[in-house]
Amino acid sequence: MFHKEGQKIIIATFFIVVAILLVTQFYIDLDWIRWSAQIAALILLILILQFFRNPKRPVTPNFDEILAPVDGKVVVIEEIEETEYFKDKRKQVSIFMSPLNVHVTRYAASGTVTYSKYHPGKYLVAWHPKSSTENERTTVIVHTPKFGEIGYRQIAGALARRIVNYAEEGEQVTQGQDAGFIKFGSRVDLLLPLDCDITVKLDQKVVGARTCIASIRNKDD
Structure with a gap:
């Protein structure tokens, strides 16, 4: 497929x-x-x-988990000050995709799209620290039932010259649903609330719509 x-x-x-x-x-x-x-x-x-392969990955939506939006390797797990939309601190998990990875972007959680914006920009290598804010990219925010608003960014890499984003504001989306595509090498940043538990580690390989990236923190913690 x-x-x-x-x-x-x-x-x-x-x-x-x-x-x-x-x-x-x-x-x-x-x-x-x-x-x-x-x-x-x-x-x-x-x-x-x-x-351009697009393996089918049926998902039973789980409101307590954030799934990987893409296939690739976790290259960043850190707390950042997000300045475009949230304007507060967020946990950022970045996944780098090599040209050999599946490049379909899938929704990490079910909810309502509240923000979707394209930004033209540079084509720094996808693992460069400034690629999140200076490269061609899209920012999408989804309001979820359990996590509140979460965000993700599709970021073009040095070879990528086109980001495809299907998210439209007001749209109801389902975890695992096709959200777009990035052509030829790229990265996706997840922007998550501070009170969630990150369930992956640096350099871990993840599978889109399969690997759990974050879960709801136990209130007893």
Whole structure:
């Protein structure tokens, strides 16, 4: 299953690869050149298909948990001063996606979208500390039943040049639902309340709509 955002690129790549295979097969006499070109073309097609894959992950919504919005590795867990929307302290959990990860963004929790904004910007490498505030990005806030308002940012990386964001203000969304896509290397920041318990560690690999990122803190703690 492939994401709809990759349909045009997949079709264009397929025809380019077919053209390369036909041209090299009938017009290139040197075997090593012909085979090299054909193998390179097939590898390109495989990489494009790999990047735009969209595995189905059914979710039974759990209001007590925040799930990973994307596949990748946790690169930041820290308390920050959020200045765009909350204007107070938040727990930030950042997940870096390599080009080999699934790049579908999924809603981390069910609720109502209260804010959705696109910001043009730079294309610093996604793990750069300033990428959260200076790179091309979108900020989305969802009001949830248990956590109150939580936020996430889709952040373009050095290779990414297009962020796709489906969140619309006032929309009711469901945990695990498709929320968008980022093309070719990126990062997602979760902005969570201070009174939640983070359940992941730095450098941990997480799976979108599967791995629990945070849970409701026990009131006895």
